[in-house]
Amino acid sequence: MSASLRPAAPAGARQPATDPGQAAAEQRPATQGSHAHLEPNGPSERVERIALSGCWGWSGSRVGLRRAAAGLVAVCVLALGVAACSVKDTKTEASASASASASAAVARAEKGIADANASATASREAALTPELRAKRDTALAEPAPEKPEQMNDQTREGATLTAWYFLELYRYAYMTGNTTELAAMSDDRCQFCQSVIDRATKLHQNGGWADKWDQEITNYTYYEKIEGYDYNELDVTVSQGQVVSHPGGGKEPTTSNPEENQVLDFAVRYNGSRWMIGEVEVIKK
Numbered sequence: 001m002s003a004s005l006r007p008a009a010p011a012g013a014r015q016p017a018t019d020p021g022q023a024a025a026e027q028r029p030a031t032q033g034s035h036a037h038l039e040p041n042g043p044s045e046r047v048e049r050i051a052l053s054g055c056w057g058w059s060g061s062r063v064g065l066r067r068a069a070a071g072l073v074a075v076c077v078l079a080l081g082v083a084a085c086s087v088k089d090t091k092t093e094a095s096a097s098a099s100a101s102a103s104a105a106v107a108r109a110e111k112g113i114a115d116a117n118a119s120a121t122a123s124r125e126a127a128l129t130p131e132l133r134a135k136r137d138t139a140l141a142e143p144a145p146e147k148p149e150q151m152n153d154q155t156r157e158g159a160t161l162t163a164w165y166f167l168e169l170y171r172y173a174y175m176t177g178n179t180t181e182l183a184a185m186s187d188d189r190c191q192f193c194q195s196v197i198d199r200a201t202k203l204h205q206n207g208g209w210a211d212k213w214d215q216e217i218t219n220y221t222y223y224e225k226i227e228g229y230d231y232n233e234l235d236v237t238v239s240q241g242q243v244v245s246h247p248g249g250g251k252e253p254t255t256s257n258p259e260e261n262q263v264l265d266f267a268v269r270y271n272g273s274r275w276m277i278g279e280v281e282v283i284k285k
Contacts, residue, residue: 127250136246139175139209152274159268160220162275163236166266167215170196174245175212177204185277187269192280207248214241218261231267231278238262 128136145168148161162185169182179197186193203209219237243256267278 135211136209139211142172142175142212145169145172154270156222159222159232159234159275162268163234163266164217166277171213171215173200174210177201187276187278190277190279193277208246211244213243231269234266234268236264236266238264
């Protein structure tokens with residue numbers, strides 16, 4: 001029914017309340033007790049009113065309620081901002097603490113490794129007799145072999161001098177543990193080269209070494225590179241004296257017998273500035 005067709009209220013009839021809050025108060029039946037679930041808007045409104053009445057002197061009017069609620073929202077926003085900053089600071093402090101703990105753990109681990117290595121070194125030193133210690137010191141003091149002047153020439157002589165220098169470095173690596181120059185002249189594909197580097201390195205890591213042995217190259221045979229191949233072939237005949245290797249750790253030394261006229265097959269490649277070793281194979285003993 002539209003408002004224009006609604007009949008006027010009879011004289012003396014009770015007029016509806018203009019304040020919705022007042023109407024609700026007049027229509028609400030009297031109750032006994034203070035059960036929260038019987039509150040018209042639940043316990044939250046009751047708590048809100050108690051809080052606002054203490055802060056704002058709330059008198060029960062809706063305007064006062066709105067002002068107080070706005071004030072409470074502002075306080076809550078400020079409190080949330082402070083809480084967020086507190087959480088952020090806590091996370092930063094926790095991250096810094098975790099980083100410091102990790103660094104301390106790494107430092108302890110490194111110290112433990114260093115202490116263990118020092119202890120192992122001390123044990124190996126104690127196991128050496130004065131005679132063995134003198135032999136080891138002599139091996140470690142071996143000077144590095146000199147590079148031949150024409151070793152980097154792209155000639156037959158350059159290739160043969162490269163093979164000679166490689167064999168000198170081979171002996172030097174087992175004596176001193178220094179494999180830098182040997183690795184520099186070895187191609188990545190050279191399995192023999194990598195095997196020598198790994199074994200010499202491990203020998204010295206265990207406190208071992210090899211005594212200097214005699215070796216002599218008695219013959220070279222150089223082959224021109226075949227079309228379609230990247231490497232030249234070079235056969236080197238070597239005579240080698242007795243080799244004594246000391247494994248370290250108090251273990252007994254091992255001795256290999258002399259070798260006469262041992263033929264080594266070298267695959268060599270010129271890379272534009274020097275000869276590289278592609279592989280070495282023993283083809284005759």
